Amino acid sequence: MNDITGTPICGETHIDKKHEEEVRAHLPSEDEAADAAAIFTHLSDTTRVKLLSMLAVSDMCVCEMADLLGMSQPAVSHHLRILRQCDVIRFRKWGQKTVYYLSDNEIGDTVKRLLHTVADGKGQNNG
Amino acid sequence: MNDITGTPICGETHIDKKHEEEVRAHLPSEDEAADAAAIFTHLSDTTRVKLLSMLAVSDMCVCEMADLLGMSQPAVSHHLRILRQCDVIRFRKWGQKTVYYLSDNEIGDTVKRLLHTVADGKGQNNG
DNA sequence: CTAATATATAAGCAATCACTTATATAAAGG
DNA sequence: CCTTTATATAAGTGATTGCTTATATATTAG
Numbered sequence: 001m002n003d004i005t006g007t008p009i010c011g012e013t014h015i016d017k018k019h020e021e022e023v024r025a026h027l028p029s030e031d032e033a034a035d036a037a038a039i040f041t042h043l044s045d046t047t048r049v050k051l052l053s054m055l056a057v058s059d060m061c062v063c064e065m066a067d068l069l070g071m072s073q074p075a076v077s078h079h080l081r082i083l084r085q086c087d088v089i090r091f092r093k094w095g096q097k098t099v100y101y102l103s104d105n106e107i108g109d110t111v112k113r114l115l116h117t118v119a120d121g122k123g124q125n126n127g
Numbered sequence: 128m129n130d131i132t133g134t135p136i137c138g139e140t141h142i143d144k145k146h147e148e149e150v151r152a153h154l155p156s157e158d159e160a161a162d163a164a165a166i167f168t169h170l171s172d173t174t175r176v177k178l179l180s181m182l183a184v185s186d187m188c189v190c191e192m193a194d195l196l197g198m199s200q201p202a203v204s205h206h207l208r209i210l211r212q213c214d215v216i217r218f219r220k221w222g223q224k225t226v227y228y229l230s231d232n233e234i235g236d237t238v239k240r241l242l243h244t245v246a247d248g249k250g251q252n253n254g
Numbered sequence: 255c256t257a258a259t260a261t262a263t264a265a266g267c268a269a270t271c272a273c274t275t276a277t278a279t280a281a282a283g284g
Numbered sequence: 285c286c287t288t289t290a291t292a293t294a295a296g297t298g299a300t301t302g303c304t305t306a307t308a309t310a311t312t313a314g
Contacts, residue, residue, distance in 0.1 A: 020191075028177060037175070043167040048164070063261085071303090074262080095312075096260045113244055223290045
């Protein structure tokens, strides 16, 4: 039921203007929804979840991530670029190597929290 | 640098077995990473972010969501099915209408937290 | 310079996805 | 029964995605 009135928002008259406005007021804009969806898109891949989980433990260079995941170097670089472009991770050069690390900004912090959230909140408690 | 030793995990010998084991121990399994990625996949769409934001305010029937979003009914049903299949939302029948609502389980709670997290944590504080 | 190593990028392909149109199901009214 | 309304599903399509192979860039060593 409705959080405000306890009745379905869609009554006999099909639509209650007051409820419609309440929902509309909380509806994210196209850009806000796209931004939120983009963050989820960047995290919505098994390989990228693993990469971020690894980088949450320790900085690492590309060849090592490829070794640990048993994946090709270009495949890992492909995902690292995606995570780089949205500033979830950054890198520094160290000799011939490129060492990646989680950004210590709010996006990086958000990612850590999201990973913990989904790791903790998979179960169900009713239904 | 490395969280444990302060040095890059990938040294002159290319790989430090101790660090490798530390990372490997924290590496999610294929299934765990897939589960986390799946949750993000279900949220990684502009329309679904909007739908969930709307349902976080009030339960609603399909036609109303379609009206509010200016989208076709099948398109909305398509996204609702995806959210239904992973138990983020549920529904009850009310006459001819199907009223959807956020699941009051940990997945639903997780989604609410995730939406808040990304809404709050978009900015950067350094770099 | 050449060679080796580490990484990035490009091109291409199979798979997936979001949406469309068309149709099926189901409830309510006549 | 038939019609209307509300929703679900199916088939098809253009766009995107993840990975591959091949190549380019960059650093280090000789």
